[in-house]
Amino acid sequence: MEGMSLTVIGLGIIVLGASLGIGRIGQAAMEAMARQPEISSKIQTAMIVIAALIEGAALFAIVVAWLKG
Amino acid sequence: MRALKNLVFLLLFFVPVLAFAAPEETKEDAPEFDVTGMIMHHIGDAYDFHIISFTNGRGEKVHVSLPLPVIIWHEGHLQIFMSSRFQGGAALVAAGDDYLKLYHEKVYLTDAEGTIYYDDAHQVLNPKPLNLSITKNVASMLLASLLLAMVFISVARVYAKRGGLSVPKGLQLAIEPVVLYIRDDIVGAQIDKDKVNKFLPFLLTVFFFIWFNNMLGLIPFFPGGANMSGNISFTLTLAVFTFFATNLFGSRHYWKEILWPPGAPVYVKLFLIPIEFIGMFTKPFALMLRLFANITAGHIIVLSLTSIIFVLQSIYVAPLSVLLSLMIFSLEFLVALLQAYIFTLLSALFIGLAVNEHH
Amino acid sequence: MGILTPDPGLVFWTSLSFITLLLILRKYAWKPILRALKVREEYIEFSLKDAEQAKEEIRKMAETRKQMMNAARLEREGLIREARELKEEIIEEARAAAKLEAARMVEKAREQIDRERKEAVANIRQQVGLMSLEIAEKILKEELVSEEKQQSVIEKYLQQVDFN
Numbered sequence: 001m002e003g004m005s006l007t008v009i010g011l012g013i014i015v016l017g018a019s020l021g022i023g024r025i026g027q028a029a030m031e032a033m034a035r036q037p038e039i040s041s042k043i044q045t046a047m048i049v050i051a052a053l054i055e056g057a058a059l060f061a062i063v064v065a066w067l068k069g
Numbered sequence: 070m071r072a073l074k075n076l077v078f079l080l081l082f083f084v085p086v087l088a089f090a091a092p093e094e095t096k097e098d099a100p101e102f103d104v105t106g107m108i109m110h111h112i113g114d115a116y117d118f119h120i121i122s123f124t125n126g127r128g129e130k131v132h133v134s135l136p137l138p139v140i141i142w143h144e145g146h147l148q149i150f151m152s153s154r155f156q157g158g159a160a161l162v163a164a165g166d167d168y169l170k171l172y173h174e175k176v177y178l179t180d181a182e183g184t185i186y187y188d189d190a191h192q193v194l195n196p197k198p199l200n201l202s203i204t205k206n207v208a209s210m211l212l213a214s215l216l217l218a219m220v221f222i223s224v225a226r227v228y229a230k231r232g233g234l235s236v237p238k239g240l241q242l243a244i245e246p247v248v249l250y251i252r253d254d255i256v257g258a259q260i261d262k263d264k265v266n267k268f269l270p271f272l273l274t275v276f277f278f279i280w281f282n283n284m285l286g287l288i289p290f291f292p293g294g295a296n297m298s299g300n301i302s303f304t305l306t307l308a309v310f311t312f313f314a315t316n317l318f319g320s321r322h323y324w325k326e327i328l329w330p331p332g333a334p335v336y337v338k339l340f341l342i343p344i345e346f347i348g349m350f351t352k353p354f355a356l357m358l359r360l361f362a363n364i365t366a367g368h369i370i371v372l373s374l375t376s377i378i379f380v381l382q383s384i385y386v387a388p389l390s391v392l393l394s395l396m397i398f399s400l401e402f403l404v405a406l407l408q409a410y411i412f413t414l415l416s417a418l419f420i421g422l423a424v425n426e427h428h
Numbered sequence: 429m430g431i432l433t434p435d436p437g438l439v440f441w442t443s444l445s446f447i448t449l450l451l452i453l454r455k456y457a458w459k460p461i462l463r464a465l466k467v468r469e470e471y472i473e474f475s476l477k478d479a480e481q482a483k484e485e486i487r488k489m490a491e492t493r494k495q496m497m498n499a500a501r502l503e504r505e506g507l508i509r510e511a512r513e514l515k516e517e518i519i520e521e522a523r524a525a526a527k528l529e530a531a532r533m534v535e536k537a538r539e540q541i542d543r544e545r546k547e548a549v550a551n552i553r554q555q556v557g558l559m560s561l562e563i564a565e566k567i568l569k570e571e572l573v574s575e576e577k578q579q580s581v582i583e584k585y586l587q588q589v590d591f592n
Contacts, residue, residue, distance in 0.1 A: 056355030221457035228464035270454040302438035
């Protein structure tokens, strides 16, 4: 049970980090789109790609936490 | 229209095969509701397609389910039989010198008594045969594939018959904008123009295959409800296909970037090569995990929210629980589309990085 | 964990159905659909080009029409101006001719009047002369009945007459 709770805390930290990162990407992308609406589709693609990279790292961490927990 | 008719016909064809498993006595004191077990059972695989369970007039619990074919390759013999022969795990099926036992929705090889051996961590030690059974997930995926083929071939036939110049109607109207979006905004934006046609069929198939499987998994009753696109085997296979599409068609420039990164001093190169090499595998690996985690998490959340009613054993939380569940459910419809989109976009991006000429 | 372990059976069936689906759809679905879409796009592009051309043609025709109308207007104006000029010329000519004629006629009339007056004057002069002669004859007849009277008159005349 102790291991489980540590895992849960770890998962919380992972999600916190990932959501902070993705939130910052979203913020930057929104601002860029507002400034240059004409290239918003390109910005959107780049946003999704970078968010996916962060999400990938977070998923790795989650899987490792799950396997170890 | 014909596709729908075919589907109805298909279902009618299968109904006579429905097996009614032997009713089991309901236990007097109902055990505590096992949420984790229920959820794990749902997101896992099964050898029969559960349709409905109810308690009949005599207080017996009846499970109605569609038995599915079990295909086992053991000791050079192919064995095909319906999963109803397992009788829910109660009966052994002979396979050569050994016996097959269904235990916790997995088929193990046992001796004639059906003994199951455990290790210290309560993991089953019995060996597994090579199992190519049409499980619940496979059946669901085959149904999705069938639907997909019927929808798109019928639409393609309409296109062929009426020509591209006529005003689209019916299913064409639903499919055309999606196909155009994938062609122009997902694939066309990532891959060089002269190579788009080479990868477009693959990426279109990936998109619709994932989307159809996701949607079928979200249907909460019989033909749907399997967690195929949230199964690691499914996402692994698709990620491997993307891996092959990326690396088999990679340009000389792509390989140079991996094996001898240009524009860096030699000691940095020695440092970069392993990173680039690992990067080749982490990209599809992340694709695999992303789809698996998103779809499985969606199923788990919906089920957990519904389970609140049974955990608290109170009818009064039902409205809240159902409302939350519905909210997540509608979000899952978006996620089903979004994950198909992201998988396709990232596949197109990786392929584009590999095959595009250096600008 | 169980759910993180890939199952060979599922991998096999997923690969099989995905590859089958890819082959079938590529031949019987994506090819016709993508071709039809391409045909439509090319048709639209062609139509747009066509429309552009037609527009250009219409613009040219309008230009030509405008030019023609301009030319016609210019020609008409020229004609009108010409006609007006001609008219004025004719009027001018007629006026000049009339003036000339009038002057001629006046001249003629004057000449005639002159002539006639001269004739008349001559006539009158003749008449007056004749009448004077008659009168003088009568007077002389009256006056010169006596000798001396005749004498005095002759003298008077003679005095008056200058012989140098």
